[in-house]
Amino acid sequence: MNTQRFGSKSSLPMAEVVPSPRSEDWLPKRDYILLPLIVLATIVLLLGCGEILARVFWAEHLDNACAYQTPLGKRFRANCSSPEKAVEGPWTTSVDNECGYRTTESCVVRGPDQLRVVVLGSSAARGALVAYEHTFAARASAALTGACRRIVDFQNLGTEAADLDRNDLRISEALALKPTAIVIVIGPYDIEHLKETTQGAATAGFQFNLHDLDAQLRKSRLFLVGQHYLYRDPAVQIAAFLRNGDESSRYLQNPLPETWRKQVDDVGALLGRITAQTAPANVPVLLFYLPTRTQAALAISKYARPGIDTAALGEALRATATQNGVAFVDTTPDFAGARDFGSLFYQADGHPTAEGHAVIAERVESTLLKLPAFGQCRAFVGARQ
Amino acid sequence: MTVPSFFFLAFALGCALAFNLSVARWWRQGVLLFANVYFLQSFAEDWRQLLPFAGFLALGYAGVVLRPRGGSWFFLLAVLAVFVWLKRYLFVPPELLLPQGYLTVGLSYVFFRVMHLVIDGWETVPKGIAGLISYVDYTLNFTSLVSGPIQRFEDYRRFETKNLPLGEFVIGRAVERILIGFFKVYILSAILASIQGAEIDTLSASQPWTTRLVEGTVIAGIYPVYLYLNFSGYTDFVIGTARFFRIELPENFDRPFSAGNIISFWSKWHMSLTQWIKTYVFSPLLLTLFRRFPAPSIAPFLGVIAFFVTFFLVGFWHGQTSEFLFFGILQGGGLAANNLCQITLARKMGRSGYAKLTKNAIYAALMRGLTFTWFTFTLLWFWSNWAQLHGFASVLGAETSLALWLVLLVAATAILEALERLRLLTPAISIAGEPVLTSRYTRTVLSTVMAVTILVAAVILSAPAPHIVYKTF
Numbered sequence: 001m002n003t004q005r006f007g008s009k010s011s012l013p014m015a016e017v018v019p020s021p022r023s024e025d026w027l028p029k030r031d032y033i034l035l036p037l038i039v040l041a042t043i044v045l046l047l048g049c050g051e052i053l054a055r056v057f058w059a060e061h062l063d064n065a066c067a068y069q070t071p072l073g074k075r076f077r078a079n080c081s082s083p084e085k086a087v088e089g090p091w092t093t094s095v096d097n098e099c100g101y102r103t104t105e106s107c108v109v110r111g112p113d114q115l116r117v118v119v120l121g122s123s124a125a126r127g128a129l130v131a132y133e134h135t136f137a138a139r140a141s142a143a144l145t146g147a148c149r150r151i152v153d154f155q156n157l158g159t160e161a162a163d164l165d166r167n168d169l170r171i172s173e174a175l176a177l178k179p180t181a182i183v184i185v186i187g188p189y190d191i192e193h194l195k196e197t198t199q200g201a202a203t204a205g206f207q208f209n210l211h212d213l214d215a216q217l218r219k220s221r222l223f224l225v226g227q228h229y230l231y232r233d234p235a236v237q238i239a240a241f242l243r244n245g246d247e248s249s250r251y252l253q254n255p256l257p258e259t260w261r262k263q264v265d266d267v268g269a270l271l272g273r274i275t276a277q278t279a280p281a282n283v284p285v286l287l288f289y290l291p292t293r294t295q296a297a298l299a300i301s302k303y304a305r306p307g308i309d310t311a312a313l314g315e316a317l318r319a320t321a322t323q324n325g326v327a328f329v330d331t332t333p334d335f336a337g338a339r340d341f342g343s344l345f346y347q348a349d350g351h352p353t354a355e356g357h358a359v360i361a362e363r364v365e366s367t368l369l370k371l372p373a374f375g376q377c378r379a380f381v382g383a384r385q
Numbered sequence: 386m387t388v389p390s391f392f393f394l395a396f397a398l399g400c401a402l403a404f405n406l407s408v409a410r411w412w413r414q415g416v417l418l419f420a421n422v423y424f425l426q427s428f429a430e431d432w433r434q435l436l437p438f439a440g441f442l443a444l445g446y447a448g449v450v451l452r453p454r455g456g457s458w459f460f461l462l463a464v465l466a467v468f469v470w471l472k473r474y475l476f477v478p479p480e481l482l483l484p485q486g487y488l489t490v491g492l493s494y495v496f497f498r499v500m501h502l503v504i505d506g507w508e509t510v511p512k513g514i515a516g517l518i519s520y521v522d523y524t525l526n527f528t529s530l531v532s533g534p535i536q537r538f539e540d541y542r543r544f545e546t547k548n549l550p551l552g553e554f555v556i557g558r559a560v561e562r563i564l565i566g567f568f569k570v571y572i573l574s575a576i577l578a579s580i581q582g583a584e585i586d587t588l589s590a591s592q593p594w595t596t597r598l599v600e601g602t603v604i605a606g607i608y609p610v611y612l613y614l615n616f617s618g619y620t621d622f623v624i625g626t627a628r629f630f631r632i633e634l635p636e637n638f639d640r641p642f643s644a645g646n647i648i649s650f651w652s653k654w655h656m657s658l659t660q661w662i663k664t665y666v667f668s669p670l671l672l673t674l675f676r677r678f679p680a681p682s683i684a685p686f687l688g689v690i691a692f693f694v695t696f697f698l699v700g701f702w703h704g705q706t707s708e709f710l711f712f713g714i715l716q717g718g719g720l721a722a723n724n725l726c727q728i729t730l731a732r733k734m735g736r737s738g739y740a741k742l743t744k745n746a747i748y749a750a751l752m753r754g755l756t757f758t759w760f761t762f763t764l765l766w767f768w769s770n771w772a773q774l775h776g777f778a779s780v781l782g783a784e785t786s787l788a789l790w791l792v793l794l795v796a797a798t799a800i801l802e803a804l805e806r807l808r809l810l811t812p813a814i815s816i817a818g819e820p821v822l823t824s825r826y827t828r829t830v831l832s833t834v835m836a837v838t839i840l841v842a843a844v845i846l847s848a849p850a851p852h853i854v855y856k857t858f
Contacts, residue, residue: 027553035829042833050841229844 054221073163076100086129105153118179125185126158134354139361148377168273187290231347234297254309268320291332293345299336386427389622401629424527445499452507491530506538528627532855534657549631562625568835569618577611693721715763754798
């Protein structure tokens with residue numbers, strides 16, 4: 001055995017003993033197959049158990065029992081209530097009034113002195129997955145009633161994204177409610193799915209492919225729970241969003257890509273069809289833009305990324321809304337500037353939470369107060385201050 | 386860099402990959418040197434914070450190199466004095482302490498290695514620049530810098546002189562060890578810490594007596610288990626990591642809660658420290674006492690003194706405050722009393738009678754419970770301070786406090802006995818003569834479960850890596 005000391009020049013600077021592999025150092029051949037299979041089976045079993053546990057402890061109930069399909073889109077049964085729950089949220093009860101609107105106030109009774117706002121839009125506008133009293137409509141209604149010293153009710157006609165393009169067909173129904181103003185709430189998801197219809201989606205046949213499998217895995221409860229925890233840090237959600245890089249994520253580019261320009265034009269066309277009906281009745285229409293959680297996070301300076309413009313889509317919408325005589329409000333800065341950003345959205349689901357609705361409510365309230373019909377309320381608010 | 390953490394693991398595996406690219410000694414020493422220095426500097430915010438540490442290492446190296454020329458006592462005392470000064474022990478006058486902040490992470494463990502080399506390892510350290518690199522690699526070994534284990538230089542040298550095998554079994558066991566360590570620290574100790582924290586928060590004088598008793602028992606009784614999982618988990622992790630560098634670190638734990646007395650407990654708990662202290666404090670002290678007091682009648686009692694002094698130092702080494710001073714007195718006192726009991730019982734019952742008693746199942750179970758309870762009691766001064774202890778005492782009251790230790794003794798006796806029986810049963814579960822629970826297939830399943838749990842917990846908790854208690858010592 002070589003007993004060299006370090007610094008000796010006469011011998012090779014190699015370790016002394018390089019033992020040849022002994023049989024006990026190596027696994028039997030069957031283990032090259034067995035062990036990976038055991039690992040795989042254990043993971044599958046764990047994931048299966050995890051999915052079961054996730055379904056037990058993280059219940060989800062998205063199907064509203066009061067909803068039904070009409071040729072004009074989804075509607076809700078009158079005087080009906082249904083439980084709702086996002087994976088990440090509490091159990092809530094969605095109650096619809098005698099007209100099938102998510103409002104506790106009657107749609108039929110309207111006092112002579114009363115102000116009324118009609119809400120149009122998708123599930124976010126409807127306040128899905130949030131208790132009624134926490135929805136922006138209920139909050140703004142309560143705040144404005146207080147400010148105006150008379151009833152200001154919000155008749156919420158919100159349904160889902162796929163029906164948005166047919167909202168112009170609901171304007172006569174909305175005008176029949178004699179509204180003081182019409183509020184439309186819209187987000188990138190709604191804009192992207194503007195030309196889809198619930199009927200069209202229902203008739204699409206099921207074809208299995210890898211993309212479907214991926215989509216199914218992404219719908220797994222365990223995946224949602226994992227996503228919920230992962231996305232607690234907005235930086236992780238931003239990274240995932242930017243890595244995704246498909247067409248749906250390109251609304252933060254300036255200039256907007258062609259697909260998104262086209263979709264903004266579609267929104268413009270819808271607004272044109274709406275104002276054509278509301279202008280003769282002299283009912284103002286206000287369009288509120290609701291950002292995604294990622295977009296709002298990117299608008300916070302510490303999460304900002306080069307090449308990302310969080311205002312690009314909002315500005316394009318503002319231009320098209322103004323062109324069609326609709327007042328436009330981008331709530332992205334409100335969300336970005338909110339104190340507890342982490343609590344504003346359900347991280348995995350994407351809908352605004354009760355806290356998120358409070359942010360929207362504040363902006364809706366302050367915007368409505370600027371309308372001439374709310375002039376008297378401004379005077380009361382001014383006197384109070 | 387935190388140990389254990391995913392980042393540390395990635396860093397260590399990257400270095401291990403580079404390390405194993407060549408069997409050339411200079412290459413491996415170089416890679417290890419890079420890893421050691423990089424790891425150490427990762428704790429410092431400024432290079433100036435490293436200077437006292439570097440000075441301490443230089444002093445130690447001077448002691449190793451100049452030892453053959455005499456002055457070993459000078460270097461011994463100098464290394465000890467500088468260590469005490471840098472660690473800011475409470476008896477060091479404040480005006481003598483360095484005013485600026487500096488790095489002390491792992492200093493205690495470096496001290497043990499340096500002392501070992503200065504006392505009797507100096508002959509084995511190679512001469513010249515290679516010897517210096519060897520010295521730095523040994524003292525700063527990044528896998529065991531933070532909290533040990535304390536390896537002897539001759540054992541470390543095996544890695545430099547012999548190419549220890551790194552076959553599939555070795556890799557498999559190393560990976561398993563890393564996972565076990567991670568699981569103990571990340572999952573089990575984190576759960577226990579949160580339970581203890583929650584119980585401390587809820588404990589109040591307004592609670593019913595039984596609630597206070599249960600909560601007090603949980604608060605006290607959970608800590609030794611937490612500490613064991615935290616420290617042994619860290620040790621498992623670093624032993625597994627070091628194996629990728631073909632280094633075999635010594636074991637630090639050997640089922641300590643199965644010990645039937647506190648002397649035996651310390652031979653199973655933080656074993657590398659006990660071994661070091663036995664070699665460099667206990668044995669020389671006992672030898673000196675034997676020489677000074679040669680009368681055979683008092684010879685057995687000299688061990689009592691040696692136990693007290695040695696384990697008082699072990700206890701006091703843990704920290705610089707008066708709580709740790711008291712912890713040292715309790716440790717030393719416990720071992721001394723234990724030794725005195727052994728001597729007395731052996732004299733009264735005769736050696737065979739005493740040996741028979743220790744083999745009695747009920748006595749063994751009770752002693753196991755008593756050892757655990759005593760260690761738990763001493764740990765009060767380890768994890769809390771005088772003010773907190775006063776707070777607990779006032780909330781619990783004298784009656785509850787007394788009842789608490791009785792309940793803990795009974796519970797520990799029963800639980801540890803059950804665990805011991807379960808352990809003995811484990812090899813008996815077999816298929817075709819092969820033990821099932823310890824087979825590599827079962828262990829693969831368990832390792833996979835641990836890996837998945839760690840990953841899920843890391844995602845869910847998204848918390849920084851847990852605090853290793855011994856990192857502060």
